[in-house]
Amino acid sequence: MTTPNQQNPADAMLSFWKDAWARMGVGAAPAGAPVGTGPAASPFPGASGADPMAWMPSPEMVRRMQAAFLDAMASSAEQYMRSPQFLESVRHSIESATEMRRQMEELVRRNMGDAMKPPGQAGAEVLAALTEIESRLSARLDQLEALLRSRGAGSGQGRPADSAGSDAATAPDGAPRPRRTGRGRDA
Amino acid sequence: MTATHDRTDSSTATPSNPFAGAQRAATEATTAAFGGIVTGWIDALRPFAAASPVASAWLDEWKRAGERAAAWPKVAEIVGKRTPWATPHDVIATEGPTRLIRFRGAEIGSSVRRTVPLLMVFALVNRPYILDLLPHKSVVRQYLRAGFDVWMVDWGVPTAAESTKTLHDYIEGTLHRLVRRVLDVTGQPQLDLFGYCMGGTMTAMYTSLHQELVRNLTLLAAPVDWARGDCLLKTWTQETVFDVDAVVDAFPLVPSGYLGTSFNLLKPVDNNFRKWMGFAEKMTDEKFLEEFVAMEGWVNDNIPISGAVYRDFVKFGLQRSLLAKGEFPLGPHRIDLGRITCPVLNLVAESDHLVPREQSDPVDRLVGSSDTATRSLRAGHIGLAVSGRAHQEFWPSAAAWLLER
Numbered sequence: 034m035t036t037p038n039q040q041n042p043a044d045a046m047l048s049f050w051k052d053a054w055a056r057m058g059v060g061a062a063p064a065g066a067p068v069g070t071g072p073a074a075s076p077f078p079g080a081s082g083a084d085p086m087a088w089m090p091s092p093e094m095v096r097r098m099q100a101a102f103l104d105a106m107a108s109s110a111e112q113y114m115r116s117p118q119f120l121e122s123v124r125h126s127i128e129s130a131t132e133m134r135r136q137m138e139e140l141v142r143r144n145m146g147d148a149m150k151p152p153g154q155a156g157a158e159v160l161a162a163l164t165e166i167e168s169r170l171s172a173r174l175d176q177l178e179a180l181l182r183s184r185g186a187g188s189g190q191g192r193p194a195d196s197a198g199s200d201a202a203t204a205p206d207g208a209p210r211p212r213r214t215g216r217g218r219d220a
Numbered sequence: 221m222t223a224t225h226d227r228t229d230s231s232t233a234t235p236s237n238p239f240a241g242a243q244r245a246a247t248e249a250t251t252a253a254f255g256g257i258v259t260g261w262i263d264a265l266r267p268f269a270a271a272s273p274v275a276s277a278w279l280d281e282w283k284r285a286g287e288r289a290a291a292w293p294k295v296a297e298i299v300g301k302r303t304p305w306a307t308p309h310d311v312i313a314t315e316g317p318t319r320l321i322r323f324r325g326a327e328i329g330s331s332v333r334r335t336v337p338l339l340m341v342f343a344l345v346n347r348p349y350i351l352d353l354l355p356h357k358s359v360v361r362q363y364l365r366a367g368f369d370v371w372m373v374d375w376g377v378p379t380a381a382e383s384t385k386t387l388h389d390y391i392e393g394t395l396h397r398l399v400r401r402v403l404d405v406t407g408q409p410q411l412d413l414f415g416y417c418m419g420g421t422m423t424a425m426y427t428s429l430h431q432e433l434v435r436n437l438t439l440l441a442a443p444v445d446w447a448r449g450d451c452l453l454k455t456w457t458q459e460t461v462f463d464v465d466a467v468v469d470a471f472p473l474v475p476s477g478y479l480g481t482s483f484n485l486l487k488p489v490d491n492n493f494r495k496w497m498g499f500a501e502k503m504t505d506e507k508f509l510e511e512f513v514a515m516e517g518w519v520n521d522n523i524p525i526s527g528a529v530y531r532d533f534v535k536f537g538l539q540r541s542l543l544a545k546g547e548f549p550l551g552p553h554r555i556d557l558g559r560i561t562c563p564v565l566n567l568v569a570e571s572d573h574l575v576p577r578e579q580s581d582p583v584d585r586l587v588g589s590s591d592t593a594t595r596s597l598r599a600g601h602i603g604l605a606v607s608g609r610a611h612q613e614f615w616p617s618a619a620a621w622l623l624e625r
Binding site: 085086087089090091092093099103106107110111114115120121123124127128130131134135 | 273466
């Protein structure tokens with residue numbers, strides 16, 4: 034049992050072949066006669082009795098059969114492309130194509146994002162290297178500070194000139210200097 | 221500053237091959253030898269087939285097949301020689317990928333007898349050289365020979381930068397600037413507009429907004445009322461089936477392959493079987509080959525289209541047919557074809573599978589002009605521009621109509 038929207042595929046196939054054979058004029062041939070030998074179809078009327086190759090369709094007949102077959106195919110294709118089944122498949126194809134496009138764009142975007150940032154291990158290494166540099170700089174600054182203090186004490190001037198501003202550092206023009214926020218590892 | 225183009229400097233020119241001559245000679249010799257062998261065999265068999273008309277007919281058929289095989293080098297040669305434009309022209313202005321072309325009528329022996337320039341506007345989905353395909357199949361040359369100063373808008377191949385360009389941008393922006401340019405160069409206050417297919421709809425919209433600049437309007441297979449007529453394109457783009465917004469959101473520049481496949485599927489048997497069988501039958505005819513190759517080149521030269529334009533055309537045209545209702549939105553405007561008051565010539569094809577004539581016929585009812593004429597031809601959508609019948613009577617008559625105005 035089928036509804037108009039659930040047509041049996043065999044019906045469409047049967048209808049196509051019936052149409053094709055009808056267009057080829059097979060119905061005009063006597064029952065049991067070979068294809069293309071019907072009186073209306075023969076390109077050599079009257080010659081079939083004398084022609085030893087009369088069983089064979091002529092090129093013209095083949096061409097006519099071909100044309101009839103294509104006519105039937107064109108008509109079936111037109112009918113099919115208007116059918117609810119085809120329209121439904123168009124809808125699905127478009128949905129699939131747009132979804133695939135969306136997923137591809139998402140994939141490209143994610144990959145691009147990953148490509149822009151360093152991988153986890155490299156990040157840790159970079160951070161460790163920066164921390165190491167910071168430690169060495171801080172240690173060097175401590176050494177310099179100690180050196181200055183010792184020289185200041187030796188010359189009897191007390192604290193070195195710039196160490197007074199180490200907590201409220203100011204530039205010669207009065208603008209605040211960037212403050213060192215820590216020494217060594219914070220973590 | 222203008223750039224000049226003749227038939228040999230086209231974009232499809234192939235790079236020179238120093239061995240081309242030798243290769244061609246070798247191929248010709250091989251195929252000639254093959255053809256000779258086939259013909260020799262067939263002639264040897266002929267006495268045996270003399271008693272049978274069917275066998276003789278098959279021998280003739282095989283002989284023709286041998287001749288066809290021998291014609292392949294000629295096919296390759298004609299494919300290599302293909303050039304998209306038949307008539308020399310100058311590029312007067314460019315805007316992004318768009319070119320404004322002026323044809324050199326003097327080089328084909330015609331002189332300008334009508335000072336009002338004629339500007340041809342083609343659709344955005346194909347290349348415009350279908351109107352100038354071959355010297356003997358050129359609508360451009362028909363008008364040049366009639367004494368017109370012929371210009372054309374070649375929209376070019378849009379890039380991602382044009383994907384957001386709307387129909388309003390194309391019509392009120394690019395087209396309007398190019399119309400102004402034509403008028404500036406020629407010193408004329410008005411021009412004649414000619415639009416083909418979607419280009420026809422666009423020129424009708426333009427004329428309704430700038431009637432003062434348009435002297436006459438010629439529309440060729442231009443849809444204006446999509447609610448009428450029956451065609452597969454309309455069936456496929458029904459709102460319940462086709463979500464144009466989703467397509468355009470996913471593909472801001474609607475790909476040329478998608479459009480080409482859609483057009484191909486409108487007549488799948490003709491386009492994929494019959495055409496090639498016809499080609500195989502007639503490929504020994506050089507004139508046929510030249511026309512076939514030119515036509516195939518154009519058919520496969522699809523271009524992408526801005527998603528914004530595609531959305532407007534599908535949604536407001538094919539799905540809702542707002543132009544015929546005077547409600548087609550174009551930027552801040554609503555297009556009212558009733559504002560067209562100049563003479564209008566409507567050219568339609570009786571067997572148009574893309575734009576059924578029922579979709580073009582209402583033009584004379586929708587425009588406000590009292591001087592309208594409709595001419596039809598027993599041809600298809602493309603046959604209007606390239607069929608032999610069209611070039612014998614149809615185009616001379618269309619040019620004569622315009623000359624009188």
